Amino acid sequence: MKEKEETTYEVPIGPIHPALKEPFLIKFKLDGEEIVDAEARPGMNHRGIEFMGMHRNPMKVIPLSERICGICSIVHQHMFTTATEHALGIEPTNRARYIRTIMCELERIHSHILWAGVAAHEIGFDTHLHFTWKIREKVMDLLEYIAGNRVNYSMWTFGGVRRDITSDMYPKVFETLKYYEDLYEKLEDIFLDDPSIKMRTQDVGVLTKEDALALCGVGPTVRASGVKKDVRIDQPYAAYGDLDLDYVIPSRYGFENKGDVFSKTLVRLKELLQSIEIIKTCVEQMPEGEMTSEPKKAALFNKLEKRSGEGIGRIEAPRGEAIHYVRLVEGRSDIDCWKIRASTYNNLATYRPMFMGEQIADIPIIAACIDPCIGCMDRAEIIDVDSGEVETYTKEELHELSVKKTERIKNRGIK
Amino acid sequence: MPTQTIYTLIKQLFTKKATNPFPVKYAPENMHDAAELIEKGELEINPPVKVPPNLRGKLEYDKESCIGCQLCVKVCPSEALIFKEDRTVRHHINRCTFCGQCVDICPTNSFDFTDEFLMAGPRKLNDDLILNP
Amino acid sequence: MNFVVSWIVKFVFVLVISLISIFLGLLYKGFDRKITAMMQSRIGPPLRQPFRDVKKLFMKETIVPDGAVPWLFNSAPIFALVASLVAFAYLPIGPFGPLMEGYGDLILLLYLLAIPAVAMAMGGLASGSPYATVGSQRELVLMISYEVPLAIAAVTLAYNYNSFSLATISSEPVWNTVGAMGILGFALILATLIAVMPGELSKVPFDQAEAETELAGGLFVEYSGRNLGIFYIAEVVKMIFVGALFIALFFPYNLSSWYSFGGPEVINGMLLGNLIADILFFLVKLLIIICVGVSVIRVAFARFQINKASYFYWVPMTVIGLLGTLLVVFENSGL
Numbered sequence: 001m002k003e004k005e006e007t008t009y010e011v012p013i014g015p016i017h018p019a020l021k022e023p024f025l026i027k028f029k030l031d032g033e034e035i036v037d038a039e040a041r042p043g044m045n046h047r048g049i050e051f052m053g054m055h056r057n058p059m060k061v062i063p064l065s066e067r068i069c070g071i072c073s074i075v076h077q078h079m080f081t082t083a084t085e086h087a088l089g090i091e092p093t094n095r096a097r098y099i100r101t102i103m104c105e106l107e108r109i110h111s112h113i114l115w116a117g118v119a120a121h122e123i124g125f126d127t128h129l130h131f132t133w134k135i136r137e138k139v140m141d142l143l144e145y146i147a148g149n150r151v152n153y154s155m156w157t158f159g160g161v162r163r164d165i166t167s168d169m170y171p172k173v174f175e176t177l178k179y180y181e182d183l184y185e186k187l188e189d190i191f192l193d194d195p196s197i198k199m200r201t202q203d204v205g206v207l208t209k210e211d212a213l214a215l216c217g218v219g220p221t222v223r224a225s226g227v228k229k230d231v232r233i234d235q236p237y238a239a240y241g242d243l244d245l246d247y248v249i250p251s252r253y254g255f256e257n258k259g260d261v262f263s264k265t266l267v268r269l270k271e272l273l274q275s276i277e278i279i280k281t282c283v284e285q286m287p288e289g290e291m292t293s294e295p296k297k298a299a300l301f302n303k304l305e306k307r308s309g310e311g312i313g314r315i316e317a318p319r320g321e322a323i324h325y326v327r328l329v330e331g332r333s334d335i336d337c338w339k340i341r342a343s344t345y346n347n348l349a350t351y352r353p354m355f356m357g358e359q360i361a362d363i364p365i366i367a368a369c370i371d372p373c374i375g376c377m378d379r380a381e382i383i384d385v386d387s388g389e390v391e392t393y394t395k396e397e398l399h400e401l402s403v404k405k406t407e408r409i410k411n412r413g414i415k
Numbered sequence: 416m417p418t419q420t421i422y423t424l425i426k427q428l429f430t431k432k433a434t435n436p437f438p439v440k441y442a443p444e445n446m447h448d449a450a451e452l453i454e455k456g457e458l459e460i461n462p463p464v465k466v467p468p469n470l471r472g473k474l475e476y477d478k479e480s481c482i483g484c485q486l487c488v489k490v491c492p493s494e495a496l497i498f499k500e501d502r503t504v505r506h507h508i509n510r511c512t513f514c515g516q517c518v519d520i521c522p523t524n525s526f527d528f529t530d531e532f533l534m535a536g537p538r539k540l541n542d543d544l545i546l547n548p
Numbered sequence: 549m550n551f552v553v554s555w556i557v558k559f560v561f562v563l564v565i566s567l568i569s570i571f572l573g574l575l576y577k578g579f580d581r582k583i584t585a586m587m588q589s590r591i592g593p594p595l596r597q598p599f600r601d602v603k604k605l606f607m608k609e610t611i612v613p614d615g616a617v618p619w620l621f622n623s624a625p626i627f628a629l630v631a632s633l634v635a636f637a638y639l640p641i642g643p644f645g646p647l648m649e650g651y652g653d654l655i656l657l658l659y660l661l662a663i664p665a666v667a668m669a670m671g672g673l674a675s676g677s678p679y680a681t682v683g684s685q686r687e688l689v690l691m692i693s694y695e696v697p698l699a700i701a702a703v704t705l706a707y708n709y710n711s712f713s714l715a716t717i718s719s720e721p722v723w724n725t726v727g728a729m730g731i732l733g734f735a736l737i738l739a740t741l742i743a744v745m746p747g748e749l750s751k752v753p754f755d756q757a758e759a760e761t762e763l764a765g766g767l768f769v770e771y772s773g774r775n776l777g778i779f780y781i782a783e784v785v786k787m788i789f790v791g792a793l794f795i796a797l798f799f800p801y802n803l804s805s806w807y808s809f810g811g812p813e814v815i816n817g818m819l820l821g822n823l824i825a826d827i828l829f830f831l832v833k834l835l836i837i838i839c840v841g842v843s844v845i846r847v848a849f850a851r852f853q854i855n856k857a858s859y860f861y862w863v864p865m866t867v868i869g870l871l872g873t874l875l876v877v878f879e880n881s882g883l
Binding site (some may be wrong): 056057059060061062063064067127128130131134137141144145146147148149152154157162163189190193194297298301 | 420515
């Protein structure tokens with residue numbers, strides 16, 4: 001055993017590395033080409049967005065919240081808006097619920113196609129990176145057509161949405177959905193049947209069902225292991241309650257719930273199909289009505305300043321469950337507290353069992369298979385500048401710190 | 416190993432390319448000089464993509480109808496709007512994020528979107544990047 | 549005296565061939581990038597992009613990292629370039645016979661072909677970076693993997709002609725020397741060699757040594773400026789060298805043997821028209837070989853894991869190669 005220790009060497013992947021699309025550090029212990037230990041260390045991309053938000057009024061934070069992530073901007077916007085609505089006791093209109101659902105699902109299509117391209121790039125298959133990103137343009141065009149912007153859509157407002165999907169937009173929506181339905185078979189050919197892709201994805205980065213449950217992973221990452229977990233079904237929000245949905249897990253399509261990269265690809269591709277169906281149903285069932293329940297913006301402004309309360313926004317992002325917590329305090333126009341828990345934060349814990357025993361060649365694809373979004377989830381790391389030591393807190397110490405902070409907030413009193 | 420991919424690739428060799436050659440097909444030697452040439456009209460550029468009807472482009476501001484209520488200044492997330500002494504607002508387009516909250520909240524509809532989106536230029540503080548200076 | 553003059557002439561020719569091969573290499577790299585881009589539905593860089601890349605690399609600062617062994621680190625690119633250039637002197641190009649006719653043979657060429665890979669691995673190991681070390685190990689593993697089918701192909705060809713001399717092998721196309729079964733055998737050998745080509749040139753699916761997304765450039769990770777520029781040139785020269793070797797071994801056809809284009813007599817009694825036609829024909833053949841062996845394979849497959857790449861060369865490719873050899877031997881023994 002001692003001999004083994006001498007032969008291992010450390011290779012850091014990150015903070016800047018072509019395998020990672022954002023600054024992030026994973027330290028690997030390698031034995032030849034084999035990984036014997038892996039340690040994920042976030043903290044390279046912390047932007048303090050929550051702090052920025054706590055110094056702005058909620059109306060200003062809506063556009064800020066969608067800039068948390070470039071891919072799932074609708075997700076964060078939705079969570080922040082619903083959390084604030086929850087705190088204020090505002091109910092969105094029914095039509096707004098449907099429009100929100102459609103936008104969320106369009107974004108899921110966009111995110112999953114993007115992921116497929118990135119995954120292909122990570123295994124050295126740039127052709128499919130170019131192909132998937134080429135077909136992704138179509139849904140981005142549709143989003144631009146509906147929202148007016150290509151990336152940060154600025155569609156949400158308290159009580160509803162700011163832009164309507166009118167009946168003259170339906171042909172374009174259906175045309176885009178048809179485009180993806182036609183292409184779907186080809187995508188499956190590429191990602192599920194191509195021999196060289198199969199060689200790189202099957203039995204790579206296996207996450208067992210036990211590990212997935214124990215480590216609290218979320219989204220397609222754990223659904224590929226057969227865990228039935230989907231906020232859209234477990235705790236429906238927006239218009240999902242009206243829809244008939246089922247968990248997308250590999251065994252539903254006659255595959256094994258293996259939890260390897262192949263199953264994760266499969267789950268994401270099948271969700272693409274599910275999203276197309278959801279949008280179709282939503283467009284058909286869309287109720288008439290107002291776009292927002294708070295049409296008078298000046299009155300809404302007063303409401304935001306005068307009410308206090310706390311709320312939670314929960315959503316099934318393309319990457320998995322994510323949560324926003326918002327607290328508003330009477331007499332203070334700025335947000336009192338804003339906390340974001342993005343899906344990648346949960347999924348990071350699943351890295352270790354997936355990496356163990358794999359090869360260096362599999363690092364990029366396994367790192368990409370949870371669809372990491374470091375910008376969404378990043379946390380600050382405490383470093384002693386003089387000694388360069390990184391402080392790591394245990395669960396007890398963290399608890400103690402939070403108790404202290406709660407007391408500090410209590411003593412500060414509410415203005 | 417002849418796969419489906421190879422067939423697609425050979426087909427793509429002869430079909431129209433997905434790249435939009437905007438503003439020119441190959442990157443010029445010096446982008447700054449090229450931008451100035453384009454400004455003078457000496458260099459022809461390939462047209463940009465078609466924009467959808469509801470594009471959030473460059474804002475336009477109607478000074479006359481503005482009543483100076485400051486609601487737009489309150490909702491602007493990037494602080495691109497500055498309230499002036501003559502009870503109108505100055506709009507810095509180089510800071511604008513095109514969220515359109517000012518357009519929505521304005522009680523007199525003094526703000527509106529145009530479909531202009533080519534705002535890049537050699538100078539950051541160009542006259543046309545500040546509305547109502 | 550005559551002896552000295554002939555050597556000086558040869559020396560000048562080697563220089564000229566080196567310059568031409570560098571130029572052609574960069575040009576074909578441009579073609580490769582353009583065709584690759586078009587197959588991926590992109591416009592791609594202009595053809596002169598590789599020349600610009602090299603120009604820029606030579607203008608940049610050359611950094612030798614602290615942990616490196618400087619003399620080894622700096623000499624590795626030169627070894628790689630010189631080995632690829634020298635190889636051209638032993639290779640028949642288009643209508644011309646090998647410059648060093650009678651001095652080297654196929655075995656020498658195979659060794660010269662191995663030197664750039666060894667030099668790259670050497671440079672990687674000397675640069676003292678863990679990425680480069682992993683890259684070098686992979687390069688060496690890959691080398692011992694693809695050498696097996698390559699050696700089988702070489703031995704089969706030599707057996708067929710009873711000679712290792714390239715001049716002899718390229719004097720008559722291999723397809724004319726054997727019957728139907730032999731043609732099938734050589735087709736199998738050709739298939740293995742096409743599979744060896746991307747490995748030899750470190751292109752996807754066998755670019756594990758560089759593996760951009762895994763090792764951030766692998767054994768080149770610490771190289772910069774002039775050293776990287778020399779590696780770049782060595783790589784493109786090796787690319788057209790392998791292409792030209794393919795042509796010499798399997799497609800040594802010349803247009804002039806079918807149709808005479810006339811023109812005044814120039815070298816060794818060759819007509820000018822024929823000479824130009826043959827050279828152009830050679831360039832077209834080279835382009836097709838590089839398209840098939842590099843561009844198409846590069847865009848149509850994912851990068852293999854290193855153990856699977858080794859397996860691919862050692863088991864399926866070796867078996868196919870040996871099958872080809874068996875067929876050729878069977879044919880030649882006249883059973």
